[in-house]
Amino acid sequence: MGRYLRRRLGHSAVTLVLATMVVFAGVRALPGDPALALAGEERDPASLEAVREQYGLNDPVWLQYLHYLKNFLTGDLGRSVRTNIPVTELLVSALPVTLELSFLALLVASLVGVLTGILAAVRRGKPAEWLANGFALIGLSVPNFWLGLMAILYLAVAVPLFPASGYVPFREDPAANLHHMVLPAVILGFGLAAVIMRQTRSSMLESMSTDYIRTARAKGLAERSVIGVHALRNSLIVVVTIVGLQLGALISGAVVTEQIFGLPGFGKLTVDSVFQRDYPVIQGVVLVTATAYIVINLLVDLLYSVIDPRIRVTGEVA
Amino acid sequence: MRSAPPRTDRPTPRSRSRAGHRPALTALACTTGLLLAACSSVGSSSSGGQTGSDVGQTAQSVKPGGAVTVALSAEPDRLDPTLARSLYSRYVFNAMCEKLYDLNAKVQIVPQLASALPTASEDGRTVTIPVRSGVKFADGTPLDAAAVKTSLERHLTLKESARVSDLGPIDSVEATSPTRVTIRLKAPFAPLVAALSDRAGMIMSPKQLKAKGDDFGSDPVCVGPFKFAKRVPQNSIGLVKDPNYYDAKNVHLDKLTYRIITDASIRAANLKSGDAEVADTVSTEDVDQLKSDSNLSVLESASLGYQGVTFNVGNANGVGTAPKVGNAPYAKDKRVRQAFEYAIDRNVLVKTVFNGLFDTACSAISPASTFSSPQAQNCRQHDPAKAKQLLQQAGVTMPYRFSMLTSNTPDSLQFAQALQSMVKDGGFDMKIEPVEFTSLLDLQDQGKFQAVQIGWSGRPDPDGNLSTFVETGGSQNVAGFSSDKVDTLLRQARQSQNPAQRRTFYGQLQTALQDEAPLVYIYRQRNLTGVSKKLSGVQVFPDGIIRVARAGFTQ
Numbered sequence: 001m002g003r004y005l006r007r008r009l010g011h012s013a014v015t016l017v018l019a020t021m022v023v024f025a026g027v028r029a030l031p032g033d034p035a036l037a038l039a040g041e042e043r044d045p046a047s048l049e050a051v052r053e054q055y056g057l058n059d060p061v062w063l064q065y066l067h068y069l070k071n072f073l074t075g076d077l078g079r080s081v082r083t084n085i086p087v088t089e090l091l092v093s094a095l096p097v098t099l100e101l102s103f104l105a106l107l108v109a110s111l112v113g114v115l116t117g118i119l120a121a122v123r124r125g126k127p128a129e130w131l132a133n134g135f136a137l138i139g140l141s142v143p144n145f146w147l148g149l150m151a152i153l154y155l156a157v158a159v160p161l162f163p164a165s166g167y168v169p170f171r172e173d174p175a176a177n178l179h180h181m182v183l184p185a186v187i188l189g190f191g192l193a194a195v196i197m198r199q200t201r202s203s204m205l206e207s208m209s210t211d212y213i214r215t216a217r218a219k220g221l222a223e224r225s226v227i228g229v230h231a232l233r234n235s236l237i238v239v240v241t242i243v244g245l246q247l248g249a250l251i252s253g254a255v256v257t258e259q260i261f262g263l264p265g266f267g268k269l270t271v272d273s274v275f276q277r278d279y280p281v282i283q284g285v286v287l288v289t290a291t292a293y294i295v296i297n298l299l300v301d302l303l304y305s306v307i308d309p310r311i312r313v314t315g316e317v318a
Numbered sequence: 319m320r321s322a323p324p325r326t327d328r329p330t331p332r333s334r335s336r337a338g339h340r341p342a343l344t345a346l347a348c349t350t351g352l353l354l355a356a357c358s359s360v361g362s363s364s365s366g367g368q369t370g371s372d373v374g375q376t377a378q379s380v381k382p383g384g385a386v387t388v389a390l391s392a393e394p395d396r397l398d399p400t401l402a403r404s405l406y407s408r409y410v411f412n413a414m415c416e417k418l419y420d421l422n423a424k425v426q427i428v429p430q431l432a433s434a435l436p437t438a439s440e441d442g443r444t445v446t447i448p449v450r451s452g453v454k455f456a457d458g459t460p461l462d463a464a465a466v467k468t469s470l471e472r473h474l475t476l477k478e479s480a481r482v483s484d485l486g487p488i489d490s491v492e493a494t495s496p497t498r499v500t501i502r503l504k505a506p507f508a509p510l511v512a513a514l515s516d517r518a519g520m521i522m523s524p525k526q527l528k529a530k531g532d533d534f535g536s537d538p539v540c541v542g543p544f545k546f547a548k549r550v551p552q553n554s555i556g557l558v559k560d561p562n563y564y565d566a567k568n569v570h571l572d573k574l575t576y577r578i579i580t581d582a583s584i585r586a587a588n589l590k591s592g593d594a595e596v597a598d599t600v601s602t603e604d605v606d607q608l609k610s611d612s613n614l615s616v617l618e619s620a621s622l623g624y625q626g627v628t629f630n631v632g633n634a635n636g637v638g639t640a641p642k643v644g645n646a647p648y649a650k651d652k653r654v655r656q657a658f659e660y661a662i663d664r665n666v667l668v669k670t671v672f673n674g675l676f677d678t679a680c681s682a683i684s685p686a687s688t689f690s691s692p693q694a695q696n697c698r699q700h701d702p703a704k705a706k707q708l709l710q711q712a713g714v715t716m717p718y719r720f721s722m723l724t725s726n727t728p729d730s731l732q733f734a735q736a737l738q739s740m741v742k743d744g745g746f747d748m749k750i751e752p753v754e755f756t757s758l759l760d761l762q763d764q765g766k767f768q769a770v771q772i773g774w775s776g777r778p779d780p781d782g783n784l785s786t787f788v789e790t791g792g793s794q795n796v797a798g799f800s801s802d803k804v805d806t807l808l809r810q811a812r813q814s815q816n817p818a819q820r821r822t823f824y825g826q827l828q829t830a831l832q833d834e835a836p837l838v839y840i841y842r843q844r845n846l847t848g849v850s851k852k853l854s855g856v857q858v859f860p861d862g863i864i865r866v867a868r869a870g871f872t873q
Contacts, residue, residue: 032756036763040397041774042403042480043763045638045793050478082395083551084535090551149583157590164591165584166577167553262579264553272393272552277756 008301012294018086019290020283024065027274027282032056034081037277039208055081055279068283077287078280080273087284090269095288097167097265098171101188102250104181108189109196109250115198116193117239121208132197139194144253148187148260155183165262184261186252192246199242203235210234239308244300248293273315380854380870386572388866389585389597393552393578398474398535399480399520399708405775405862408517409598410555410576413867414456415540417464417519418447421509423859425622425686425778427515431461431541433497435511442815447499447514454562455523456545463493469521470501476532483786483793484513490513506813508820512779526548543569553578559799570855570870571760589614589848596846596856601729602672608848617847620686622776622783626839627722627737629655633765633798641679641790641798647714648768654700654718655835657708661744662737663700671736679842681828682783683776686860688817689780693825696832704745717747723761723770726752734771737840762796770796773843775862780824781812788831799836 036043036053050059055078056067071078077087103166120132154166162183168176207213208231216226255267262268266285394407399415402408420430427437433448453461470491473481485506488556503510513519526539538546543565544557557574560566577594579585582601588594597618600608608614631649632641647654664678680697683690708753709718724734741748748769753761762770777783786792789808790800804827811823818863831837845862855869 008445030757031753032760036759039403039480040759041794043637043759043794045479046481046482047478054478080551083393084396084401084533085549085551093551152587154582155592157587160591164587164593165579165589166593169550224321260581260584262553262577262584264550268552275754275756317780 008298010299015294016058016287017214020287021065023284023286024068025061027277027279030277031062032277034277036281037275038082040090051081055296073141073285075295077284080281081278082276087280089286090281091288094264094269096170097263098251098254098258098267100170100181101184101254101263101265102247103187104185105120105192105245106247108185109192110283112189113196114200114239117197118204118227118232120197120201121204132201136197139190139197144187144191144256145260147190148184148257151183151187152260156238165260184257184263188250188257191253192250195242195246200235200237203238204231207231237304240303240307241300244296244303247296251289251292334605342729377550379873382570382870383572384871385575386569386596386853386866386869387575387577387594388864389579389588390576391580391582391585391599394555394576396535397538397546397549397555397867399469399522399540400476400481401535402517403480408863410557411517411520412551412863412865413544413574414542414546414557414560415520415522415538416542417515418521419515420518421515421778421859421861425688425860427511427778428613429522441647442813443503445501445503445510447501449497449499451497453541453564455525455539456560457523457525457539457542457560458562459523459525461521461541462496463499464496465524466521467491468524468527469495470499472522472527473518477820481518484509484516484518485512490674495798502658506815508812508814509781512777512782515778544574569613569867569869574814574866576782577727586848589850592850595850595853596864596866600846600848602846603674605675607694613851615849615851617845617849617858618622618675619845620684620860620861621843621845621862622686622778622860622861623774624682624684624783624839625771625773625841625843626679626837627658627769627771628797628837629769629835630765630767631688631794631797631799631836636764637794637796638791641800646720646768647712647718648720649711652834653708653712653764654714655838655853657705657744658706658741658746659698659835659838660701660708661741661746662738662838662840664840665847667733667736671733673843675846676844677842679839681831681839682787682837683824683828684776684842684860687778687780689821689824691821694828697829698832702743708746716745717742718745719747719749720768721749721751723751723753723758723767725755725758725772727755730771737771752867765796765798776860778861781808784808785828787813788836797836799834801834803830803831804834
């Protein structure tokens with residue numbers, strides 16, 4: 001297990017360096033630069049040049065990258081060119097928003113997805129399954145932004161149940177924070193719920209046709225126990241894998257959801273910094289996102305061993 | 319019960335103290351000064367700013383206290399008057415960083431932290447600004463001439479300063495007494511007073527400048543009805559009422575929050591749901607819907623800016639390099655550009671694309687400007703037959719093909735498509751090249767375009783709307799346009815001592831520019847601001863800035 005973990009960590013470090021290099025070069029290949037984006041319509045050449053000089057934008061790209069690496073190793077991610085706020089501060093302020101949104105969306109998606117999945121499997125061929133399948137179809141095919149706009153239109157404007165947009169930090173007012181997060185979490189979780197539902201349904205159907213389920217039923221276990229303990233537990237391993245893989249989609253979905261609901265999270269920070277060519281912020285965002293992806297994948301692999309004891313014994317992924 | 323008075327007729331110590339001196343100062347400024355915009359401002363400053371449906375809400379009885387959320391369409395950049403570049407930071411500054419001079423509803427310049435309009439020497443090279451006394455910064459330190467000097471010198475010397483070109487050819491700034499600042503210029507510069515009514519005229523606390531240095535924007539301290547409280551990156555900027563403010567008794571609200579909501583329909587939704595009381599830049603598509611809501615109103619004010627099409631006449635190697643007239647017909651033959659203008663029916667465009675909410679524009683000078691004249695508003699009327707005739711005379715094959723860069727926002731694209739279809743009748747086959755905004759800036763600065771659709775938010779002094787764009791070597795002369803006649807007229811207008819003469823020069827400029835047509839001005843946006851009817855006293859003047867600091871909730 002230790003060797004496996006070390007190897008995975010080594011791979012992760014290489015992936016991280018490659019990701020920063022690609023993004024570093026990529027954003028600089030875009031037309032325009034932070035000075036130009038910052039200046040907008042007030043493009044006084046002398047002050048543009050001063051901005052470029054201050055942020056080292058006139059240096060060759062490889063030299064800029066070396067500076068970035070050097071600063072990064074000393075814990076300095078630089079400052080936003082647009083607002084002059086330290087990138088670390090921006091990341092620290094954006095990260096909890098996206099984590100909370102993703103966590104809540106995942107919670108919504110897992111609850112709704114697993115429950116409707118079980119229902120569809122147990123009530124196969126009945127109206128409940130058709131309903132669940134219909135829900136999955138809508139969840140998979142309707143884009144986030146449309147659902148978000150509809151939710152705002154009907155649940156914030158027409159019937160003012162929730163705030164139309166905005167964010168209140170949890171530590172300032174937990175109730176207001178959750179009130180603001182309900183709509184975004186449900187909207188973001190909706191698509192994922194559909195994926196989980198379909199996966200749970202097919203895994204459950206597969207499990208329920210196996211011999212050990214037949215045995216469980218034969219020895220007189222209650223149906224609730226058969227489904228809830230035996231069938232579901234064995235189906236969940238696939239579902240957890242899918243959830244792990246879908247976390248990436250969740251984070252990219254958060255980009256759109258955060259824009260619509262004005263949540264100052266990672267997605268919004270990414271989009272805004274790309275439009276502003278705010279190189280230090282883009283680089284910071286990519287560093288954290290790449291790290292998050294790698295850690296999540298690692299955690300999912302480790303979670304296998306918790307759910308399936310055979311993996312714990314051999315120390316290898318099945 | 320107190321009323322929310324319109325901004326410029328509030329009974330302040332300043333207006334009381336200067337009332338008796340004003341005519342003399344005006345006469346002095348008009349006869350000897352170069353500060354021409356100021357001359358026409360005085361009468362109106364005493365009669366008060368304009369409130370009305372087009373600029374602001376009618377003042378009603380308001381109650382003290384309350385918090386207002388203003389939805390902004392983009393995040394302000396640094397809250398440092400020397401370094402700020404975006405329009406959105408100007409919204410926030412308006413409530414917390416007062417300036418030496420301000421604009422009123424008629425785009426006339428009135429004193430704010432200065433106690434009166436400036437005076438100038440005979441040769442126009444020495445300008446004296448009287449500074450108000452008894453004014454304190456939000457940190458409790460006094461505002462005096464030395465503080466004004468500190469701020470102006472920072473604007474001029476800080477390496478990244480975005481204010482250097484605003485302030486023009488300043489040679490030195492001196493605090494000649496605690497209430498008097500003397501500015502010496504290398505050459506007469508009429509637009510100076512207009513610059514001092516924007517960020518260049520904002521005075522920062524020397525104590526805070528010393529404490530924060532280049533990081534002043536993280537915790538700005540100025541003189542204003544409100545003071546900075548906190549900034550949540552990407553999300554909001556919070557201000558609280560400043561008890562040190564000299565006119566605090568006429569500030570009704572306790573708290574102002576500027577919340578960033580980039581999507582226009584979401585801003586409108588926030589207004590409707592009551593999550594925001596004010597929203598900037600309402601989309602023309604949302605105006606009817608908001609107007610039909612009994613709790614909301616939409617303020618409309620004329621803008622000083624313009625939108626139009628710039629042709630690449632001589633920008634061969636990028637802005638800042640010597641103009642070199644290109645070989646393409648649209649570059650070398652003004653008849654092609656004139657034909658393009660004849661092919662445009664501005665009224666139809668504005669009606670169809672913007673529901674008639676914007677104004678047509680034929681020049682860089684807004685009719686709202688005190689320097690406007692019939693000559694400055696002269697317009698080439700829609701005449702597709704004439705357009706074709708001119709193209710024929712220019713010897714080009716019809717339909718004449720060229721491409722136009724445009725921003726890829728829905729509004730810009732819709733406008734470009736309508737324009738594309740319209741100019742067909744005039745013999746043009748225009749290809750649209752949509753690009754993201756920063757890329758567009760880059761391409762146009764490099765000269766990699768044939769035509770580009772872009773605009774300018776506008777400045778109170780016409781020089782700010784013309785020189786940088788059409789003067790040879792102008793920092794934003796992306797057309798690569800160069801004309802001795804235009805350059806001479808611009809210089810004369812900039813240095814002239816006489817407002818009437820300046821008006822004449824700008825009229826002549828319009829005639830010269832219209833003949834060459836490097837820029838075809840098409841429409842002028844109106845500043846559309848959504849406001850809750852619970853609020854009274856919100857104003858938007860043609861400079862586009864939302865003035866909310868003196869608003870209050872109605873009784």
